[in-house]
Amino acid sequence: MNLWWCGAMKGKSSNMPCCFERESPALKQILLKLYHAEKPVEIDHHLYEFGSVEYYVQSSAADPHHSFLSVLTPLLSQGEIPSNGPLSPYTIQMVKDICSESAEVVEPAREGYQLTLKLNFSMIPKSKESEKVVRRIASVQAVIISSQLKEIFRGVDSHGTFQPIKLVYYPREPFYLIRQPQKITAVFPMRFKEHSDVVIATAFFQELMDVGSSAKWAKTPTCTWAPIPPPELRGESIEDLSTNGGFVSFDICSRHVEGKKLEKTVWTLLNFYAFVKNHIKCTRGLIQRRMQKRLESLVEVLHKGAMEEDNKVKRRRGGRYIRKLVSLSKFKTLKRRCSDIVNKIKRLRYRIKIHGFNRFRRRWLTLPKFSSSRGYSRLE
């Protein structure tokens, strides 16, 4: 049995999806591998992903046409902690719609999981559409999560107002849906750990409001940011309404949830917290890179000045310094040449012994010492 870890550990409160795509990349890779396998493959993989999501993929060589995919994911709950309860009939119907003929829901699901699908890869057409089908199967977790929100948005046109619905997907990060005549308002209380994150996020929310209020983006949901909670949320618990980043609200009308837009809208709203945190992280990285670049340019200016000064000082010292260098070097080269000749002769001496040469060498080949430390000359 292979255990593949993908992302953070299970159970951590700071889990959040690291990508905004619906399909799980690891699951997609395994399913494509199964689909393209020429021979039957034995697979028994457990995948763990951000947000406490668990997949179990099983394929046996004895039954090459069928594979099993089990999913366990926290659902949107109305309590404090996301629940792992059974799926609603609407959710199961949504899953059946995406899988069509290539997957079948197995009842009951495998023990410890909420949903088990029996995959039949032979039913997937061998064309360019095959990858799309596999991607749809790999996005089953996103379908489960978003189906709950879709159920709520289906009644967007209903009249009357209801109590705000509190939904918890990430622990300690609830958001609210307030049903009003002709629209549903999604309210996100924003909390950040650091003051600089609050400032960057506030600047982003103001830009979001500015862009959303322009004529070009009139078709998008109206976005508002306020430091205080909207009046509809008065009565909710103080812990949920105490924030340092204010409250961001989106007004969702029927035109934002009709047809294919429903899925996009729901997925965008579910990933709003992750989107904002990703933006803050990238902005901090941008600031860091610019500071580093600026530091290099400032230091270069200082060192350039110092180098120019060194060159000027060297040029200023001029003739006397250079003459001193030249005279020193002549003496050194002469001394070096003499020592080379002496070494050569010594080498020759070791190879061939010539009678009387020692005396000759001592007399004619040694350099005279003009200043003797002993103060006397040696007698031969």
Place this chain on the structure above:
Amino acid sequence: AHFSTDPNLRPSGRLELRTQKSAISQFRGLKFLGARFDEGDSIIFLRKEIFCGFLSAGKASVMASSLRLYLTCIRNTLEAAMCLQNFPCQEVERHNKPEVELKTSSELLLNPVLICRNEAERCLIETSINSLRLSLKVKQADELENILTKKFLRFLSIRAEAFQVLRRKPIQGYDISFLVTNYNCEEMQKQKLIDFIVQFMEDIDKEISDLKMSVNTRGRLVATEFLKQFL
């Protein structure tokens, strides 16, 4: 230049601005902008947009001129104050310490000079016989500039050894501090050092503005991408 606060709108749609006669000569070059000068002390703008552009350009030129004056004042003060010489410590033998940091002997310290551009921007220059300390308070208009300034100056202060004359920790009440000793003056040219410090001050302002613009631009692009999801 002094601008009157109640420009008269003529029935034909032209905007007339009254100003002092002494200031008229400075604005003669405005003719190419579609403005003309009336007899007396009025400038007549033919279009409102040109008038608004004139006002903002005037404001920018006023700000630029005040920055120039501020930096010139700091430069002149540094040129006068940066006359440093080696002076061994009087308290501990065989020690040589920057007296401006210790402040143990009052006879070795000069009067500190505080140069203020406005309430938000100021520069404190403290001098002693063998060292000079310059502390800067940078303008921070809003929260975003505040955090960007803090981040950037802290980033530079941590890497102070790259600058040699930068202090690792700024003086209380200021954003960044320089410490110049007699050894720095021996190794580097005094004029170049002063040029570096003045250029540093200009670059800091420019960099904070650029950073703020980058953050806002990035926020706008990300907001656009986010809203595209709903279309």
